[in-house]
Amino acid sequence: MLSATVLIPAHNEEGLIGELVHACLDQPYPLDEVIVVADACTDATAARAREAGARVVEVHYQDKATSQNEVLGSIQSDVIIGFDGDTKPEPDCIELMMEDLNERGYDATCSTILPMQPRGFFIRARRFSYALGRRWWRLCQAQVGCIQVLTGASYAFKTSVIKSVGGFPSGLISADMDATWAMHAAGYKLGYTAKAVALTVDPETFTVWRAQMRRWASGYAQNMAKYRRQILRPSALLVVGTAVFDLFSLFWGYAFVIYAIATGHAHTLFGVYMVFFVAHIVLNITLVATVVGAREALLGFVPWFFINFYTRWLYIAALLREWVLGRHYASWTGRQGRATVITPMTARRKVVLSSVAAALATTAAIFSPYVA
Amino acid sequence: MYGHPPHTGIGSLVLTLVASAKGGIGFLVRVIAHAQHAH
Numbered sequence: 161m162l163s164a165t166v167l168i169p170a171h172n173e174e175g176l177i178g179e180l181v182h183a184c185l186d187q188p189y190p191l192d193e194v195i196v197v198a199d200a201c202t203d204a205t206a207a208r209a210r211e212a213g214a215r216v217v218e219v220h221y222q223d224k225a226t227s228q229n230e231v232l233g234s235i236q237s238d239v240i241i242g243f244d245g246d247t248k249p250e251p252d253c254i255e256l257m258m259e260d261l262n263e264r265g266y267d268a269t270c271s272t273i274l275p276m277q278p279r280g281f282f283i284r285a286r287r288f289s290y291a292l293g294r295r296w297w298r299l300c301q302a303q304v305g306c307i308q309v310l311t312g313a314s315y316a317f318k319t320s321v322i323k324s325v326g327g328f329p330s331g332l333i334s335a336d337m338d339a340t341w342a343m344h345a346a347g348y349k350l351g352y353t354a355k356a357v358a359l360t361v362d363p364e365t366f367t368v369w370r371a372q373m374r375r376w377a378s379g380y381a382q383n384m385a386k387y388r389r390q391i392l393r394p395s396a397l398l399v400v401g402t403a404v405f406d407l408f409s410l411f412w413g414y415a416f417v418i419y420a421i422a423t424g425h426a427h428t429l430f431g432v433y434m435v436f437f438v439a440h441i442v443l444n445i446t447l448v449a450t451v452v453g454a455r456e457a458l459l460g461f462v463p464w465f466f467i468n469f470y471t472r473w474l475y476i477a478a479l480l481r482e483w484v485l486g487r488h489y490a491s492w493t494g495r496q497g498r499a500t501v502i503t504p505m506t507a508r509r510k511v512v513l514s515s516v517a518a519a520l521a522t523t524a525a526i527f528s529p530y531v532a
Numbered sequence: 533m534y535g536h537p538p539h540t541g542i543g544s545l546v547l548t549l550v551a552s553a554k555g556g557i558g559f560l561v562r563v564i565a566h567a568q569h570a571h
Contacts, residue, residue: 289538297539300551303559308536337535376535398550402543409541436542444540468538475537 162238162262164254164316166194167231168214169224170245174203176361181212183248184241189255192237196245199227205245224312225330225338232327235319244313246361248276256356257316267348268317268340270310271356272298274452282369285467286362288460291451292444294354302352306395308403310343310350312336314358321348332386333489334379341387344396371500373471377478378489385483407472413437485509 166184170177177196184194196209200222209216219227228242239261241254253271260269272294277283301307310317312335322328325342332338343350363369384391384400391400413433420430441461449457481487481502486509491501505513539547552560 293539297544297547299559300539300544300547303551303555304547311535334535377537380536398547402547403537403539404543405546406539406541406543407537409543413541440540468540471538 162258162318163192163236164189164239164241164258165192165235165237165319166241166243166254167228167235168194168196168209168243168245169199169227170196170201170205170209171199171222171224172201172203172205173245174201174205174208176246176248177205178208178212180243180245180248181209181214183251184243184254185213187249187251187254189258191241191254195231195235197227197231199224223330225328225335229327229330232319232323238319240317240319240322242312242315242317243358244360246276247273247313248359249314250357250359253314253356253358254316257353260351260353261316261318264351265349266351267321268310268315268343269351269353270307270315271353271358272451273311273313273358273360275362276359277362277364280364281463282363282366282467284456284460285463287452287456288448288464291448291457291460292464295447295451298352299354301399302350304395304398306344306393306399307340307350307352308399309334309337310340310352312339313360314356316353317343321346332379332382333375333491334383337379337383338386341383341390345387345390370474373474374478374500375489375491377475378482380475381479381482382488407475410469410472485513 168177168180168184173180181194181196184191194214196206196214196216198206198209198216198218200220201218206216206218217231219230221227221230232240239258241257243249249271257269257271260266272290274290275283275287298307315336317339321343322339325339325346329335329338329342340350363372390396416426416433417430420426420433445457445461448460452460478489482489485505487505488503489500490503491499
């Protein structure tokens with residue numbers, strides 16, 4: 161049986177950290193220890209964690225990956241179980257993840273995440289989205305051997321595996337995705353322990369939600385750029401390709417619906433599309449209901465449906481900004497309210513993009529008389 | 533979510549078809565039939 165240590169990076173989490181440490185220590189799976197890395201905390205996070213029974217290491221990096229690497233070398237257990245400081249595992253969460261590592265031969269896995277808060281527009285939308293992932297596409301990703309991200313909020317990595325990829329990677333805005341793809345690149349077997357559940361604090365207001373989504377979207381773009389060679393593997397191409405296709409196709413789909421309704425054309429195609437659309441909605445709600453119950457599925461559908469449009473726009477905007485403009489999201493934002501920092505475009509890229517724009521404008525000017 | 537774009541639409545169906553082809557009937561049964569209430 162593999163031994164395990166819990167590692168919790170935390171920044172100003174005095175309200176929840178004690179409860180989280182107790183939730184870990186109360187798990188039936190035996191733990192070597194619970195370590196809390198209190199990073200640049202200005203509150204009583206360290207004291208609350210010590211009182212609850214954790215070993216506390218205080219650092220001042222203001223960086224999650226670096227603070228985890230601070231203690232990585234000292235961990236002798238076979239497995240590192242990681243939780244965010246604002247996350248709380250359900251009573252069997254660790255046992256279920258360890259079961260997958262012990263019996264299914266995974267090198268790393270993560271649990272399902274659900275919002276801790278009971279209600280709210282953004283909370284219900286997020287609960288619907290997480291539940292849909294738990295019941296549908298994350299299972300599919302795992303089945304084809306390419307889980308896109310082992311969530312940093314609740315994971316289990318073999319210690320030797322994370323050490324072999326150089327520790328917890330820092331530098332990109334989405335560190336858990338970076339670690340996931342580093343492990344994919346190294347050929348490790350990554351899984352998804354769907355039945356294991358951890359509850360996390362999700363954004364409740366538009367401002368905080370938007371800051372988090374912009375960070376996630378930018379982190380996705382940064383990771384896909386960093387691991388572009390890995391995306392050429394068939395399973396990765398399938399998973400990333402279908403996600404990016406869905407990202408853009410939503411807008412084409414609704415543009416077609418508006419066109420069909422406005423002009424009265426394309427009756428047959430419109431009918432087929434509407435059947436697909438309704439079937440998709442029914443399937444989504446049904447699958448989500450099996451995770452969080454029918455009431456939450458029905459209450460969550462409308463917020464999720466409408467937020468989906470803006471979410472996708474944020475992803476598209478991030479892909480264009482990161483890949484085309486070369487302006488990189490560099491700050492760590494979220495509930496802590498830190499300012500967003502986006503790097504400026506380099507002089508070289510300005511010259512290249514200006515040249516491309518000038519060439520396109522010139523070409524259009526030359527050929528437009530012939531087209532007309 | 534979970535940090536990557538929402539997997540909903542025709543792409544998600546394609547992914548499901550490939551996963552089902554790889555995992556067989558058992559995979560589909562696990563996805564659709566086994567209700568696992570988290571709460």
